[in-house]
Amino acid sequence: MNRMTTIPGIRSGFHPIHIVFIIILLSGLVAFPFVSGNRFYISLITEMMIYGLLAMSLDVLLGYTGLLSFMHNAYLGISAYVVGLFLIHVSPASFWLACLAGIAFTCVVALPVGWVQVRTGGLAFALLTLAFGMMFHTIVWKWYDVTGGDDGLMGMPNPDINLFGITIGNSGDPLVIYMFTLVIVTLCFFITRRIINSPFGAVLEAIRENESRAAFIGINVRKYKLLGWMLACLLAGIAGALFILYKGYIGPSTMSAFAGAGVLMMVLLGGMGSLWGPLAGAVFFIYIQDYISTMTEHWEIYLGLVVIFLVLFLPTGFAGLTDHIRRLRKE
């Protein structure tokens, strides 16, 4: 974790090259479905973006606050289940209300869990995320009457997406969901970046670098850790709402420890503490997973080996690589 810490408020703007890059990337993503029209890639990119958002939310926790969550996907799952249940049982047409319910419920669940977790300190925090994550997984898995147990939640209706009274499209249409996801993930990225570059983000980084010093200068460490946790869970909740709209289905395997390790790996692959790194990590990971899982059923062994390899030899991920290159060029 020796990367240069940014000074809050000073580097909040983008470098011109970055702006050009982001514009090219975004316009490429917007144009892609009209150019290619390949259904498979459209849904694959949607999945990449959703997991990218989840990985980014974990990065807020791991890379900026220095707290490790083994099962961040549990909060994606909770939100997805609630959105699905809301659409099935309460109101099949209210799109925004369902999303709001899912995200709000995720936060309501995350608050007491986070409150207990931040009181225990760094290592116990990590162990507890795993314990609570497994608890949610067990509940979803065994509570057959509500969640459908092993079969997952099926038969979700596809509501229309309305904005200011104008119908944009139906959420069952992959193209509509692709665009919707793109807009939401982009918004989330810029908002999160803004939050991280604010004094609030600087406080989180101070806690990551040295918790006791942060406490000495009068920062309420527990409060800020909890705020960081809530921000991460909020983003995971948004990712969860997108996830169920995109898949139309959710099963307990999405909330398993194995899937949680996948999210952790996306962050590692991309590099902690860079926000864009985990997005890139998610793109790479989803692509590789899709590729390898068609070839072998023992994907678990490879996942483990890659994680070990990454930690041993490339602990800074993709983001670290660019730093390396920049440093080499300067010399």
Place this chain on the structure above:
Amino acid sequence: MSGTLGIIVDITLNSLVLGGVFLIVAIGLNIIYGLSRIMNMAHGALYAVGAYIGFSLVASGLNFFAALLIAPLIVGVIGLIIERTIIAPMRKRSMAYTLILTYGLMFFLDGSIKYIWGNKPRFIELPEFMQGTLPILGTDYPVFRLVTLLLIILIMGALMLFLNKTKIGIILRASSTIPEMVSCLGVNMSYVHMGAFVLGCVMAGLAGIIAGPLTTIDPLMGGEMLISSFVVIVIGGLGSLRGAVIAALLVGGVQTLAEFFITDLAMVIVYILMAVILAFMPRGLLGEGKFE
């Protein structure tokens, strides 16, 4: 059929057996953590490896008690290889990295188990004299569970003797309190860390083969045990051996009771217990403990 007294005896003994298995796994974790500040996420997987190796040894015609000695040693050797190749180079890095590293190791081991032994549940065949039941206070209690309980007590006794009376044990305990001083006295700390890791792995393997006959052996057992042992050491206080004893018996008891009354969601009750204890005692029952 057994009456109320029988049910009480049943539940008490079951709690002790379950708590005892938790204890052995959790103590292994605590030894590693207390000595080298590494939280071994692969501990549950090593426990499962112990159970599977025990199964294979017994299935190949070896005596159960011989397997009880050999399986933990094999797990210990696996632990030695792991420690020397990937854990030792990581010592100077921050805790998050070793957590993630051993988490990756867990998936590697779990995947290897599925690759070698498959997804099918397995059972350790017990020697004939352990298959019957023994009447105790109005209930017929399985003999092998009593033997398990006896074994757990023996193992804990041996461990206590080892830590308190032998020179190596004393070095280990001293290293957990003042590693710098022990190092100054000419003890190679690298070997101490190695010894602690291997000892922890042996404990995991032992717990695996002991628990094998109690439950079915399947690829999920490692993950479940990992979570349970985390709950135990977090409730007891990280690194605290005495705390682990109390917490293991507590969690074993609560889980047995919960399983008796509501079956499916028993673990949820345990998590709630943990949350309540941590809400009032954030450092666990006995606090970030000394290793004694």
